[in-house]
Amino acid sequence: MHDISEGSSVGKRILHDFGYFGHFLHMHAGGRAGKQYVLIRLLKSGGSLTQRELQEVGGTASASMSEVLAKLESEGLIERVPLETDARQRMVRLTSAGAAKATDIEAHRLRFEKDALSPLSEEEQGELAGMLDRVAAHWRQIEDKERVAVHE
Numbered sequence: 001m002h003d004i005s006e007g008s009s010v011g012k013r014i015l016h017d018f019g020y021f022g023h024f025l026h027m028h029a030g031g032r033a034g035k036q037y038v039l040i041r042l043l044k045s046g047g048s049l050t051q052r053e054l055q056e057v058g059g060t061a062s063a064s065m066s067e068v069l070a071k072l073e074s075e076g077l078i079e080r081v082p083l084e085t086d087a088r089q090r091m092v093r094l095t096s097a098g099a100a101k102a103t104d105i106e107a108h109r110l111r112f113e114k115d116a117l118s119p120l121s122e123e124e125q126g127e128l129a130g131m132l133d134r135v136a137a138h139w140r141q142i143e144d145k146e147r148v149a150v151h152e
Contacts, residue, residue, distance in 0.1 A: 035072055036105050038065075039094070042078070043102035048093040050083065077101055 041057060042049060049057075055065045069092060072078040077098035080090040094102060117125050 035068055035077075038068055038072060038092075039077060039098060039102035040106055040109070042092065042094045043099065043106060047099060048091055051080065051090045051092055054092060072098070 037058060038054060041054060045053075051065065051069065054069075055062060058065065069078065069080060073080060076095055079093050079095055081093065083089040083091055117128075120128065
């Protein structure tokens with residue numbers, strides 16, 4: 001089941017699984033700036049946001065967001081219109097096809113969330129969440145230390 005050798009440490013197995021989980025979630029949830037993410041963000045925001053707001057919420061570069069929006073626009077899922085107050089800014093709106101697609105994506109995501117951890121009891125899920133919170137906090141500390149070291 002694992003692509004790593006049988007003699008590998010438990011730590012390597014866990015990190016390997018984290019890698020798989022990250023890949024799986026990125027591929028199936030569209031990452032933080034992919035087409036699915038943008039459609040869901042727009043749906044949850046009432047159907048429209050400025051391009052700048054989408055960029056800031058997703059934490060993505062302008063060029064990357066423009067590329068994703070161009071793809072969505074060519075697929076007829078969004079439309080971009082100049083703001084009346086500032087023609088340089090664009091309002092991004094879901095089309096009816098985009099809203100339907102976003103609704104389907106959100107329904108799929110909710111089904112996945114319901115089923116993803118079903119092999120674990122509620123108690124086990126709580127324990128896992130606590131352990132992952134501790135690991136995430138530790139990784140943030142590592143990241144902070146590395147950031148400081150780079151700036152020294």
